[in-house]
Amino acid sequence: MEGTPIYVWLGLIIVLTIIEAATVSLTTIWFAAGSLLAFFVALLGLPLGVQIAVFLVSSTLLIIFTRPIALKYLKVGRERTNVESLIGETGLVVTDIVPHSTGQVKVKGQIWTAVSKNGEPIRKDSEVIIDSIEGVKLIVVHKNP
Structure with missing residues (x-):
């Protein structure tokens, strides 16, 4: 019964890592890291309350401070759509664009x-x-003003 928390933390590490690998959402990985830290605390023989506190505090701090950085650099869960990929592209005006009215622009074969x-x-x-x-x-600007 003494080593039971060690196996619980080890099981959590494995399960949470598998979930993260399957979803690649950068959510459960922080809890897996917290479980790893709690696992090390359990190996030191510290009480279950301390292990749980280490898990909760470390997981929370990792989510707050490292998840935004990881999302920024890994760009997980964010792909430009076809429409967003048009921003910065050059188009050809096919119908005059006049003030307070719309015109038409052809971009990549579409009007x-x-x-x-x-x-x-x-x-x-x-x-x-x-x-x-x-x-x-589309909101456009003249290419050669």
């Missing part, structure tokens, strides 16, 4: 509704850069 970012008119056959996207409307 999109578009408005000028700064409200200035952009004539047909002008090249534009896609600045942003709002709903299904």
Whole structure:
């Protein structure tokens, strides 16, 4: 019965690592690390209360301080959609873009509704850069102002 917490922590490490490997969501890995620290505390023979406290505190601190950094550099769970990939691309105006109205821009073979970012008119056959996207409307700027 004395070594039971050691096996519980070891089991948690294994289960949480398998879940993280299957989901790659950077969620359970922090709890697996907390379990590892609690496992080491259990090996030292410290009471169960201390082991649980080490698990909870270390897991919480790891989530708070390292998860945002890991998400930033690993870019887990975030992929640019086809629409987002259009930002920064060059398009060709096929219908004049006039103030307070929409025009049309052809980008990668598709026609999109578009408005000028700064409200200035952009004539047909002008090249534009896609600045942003709002709903299904491109916000564009003239390529050669």
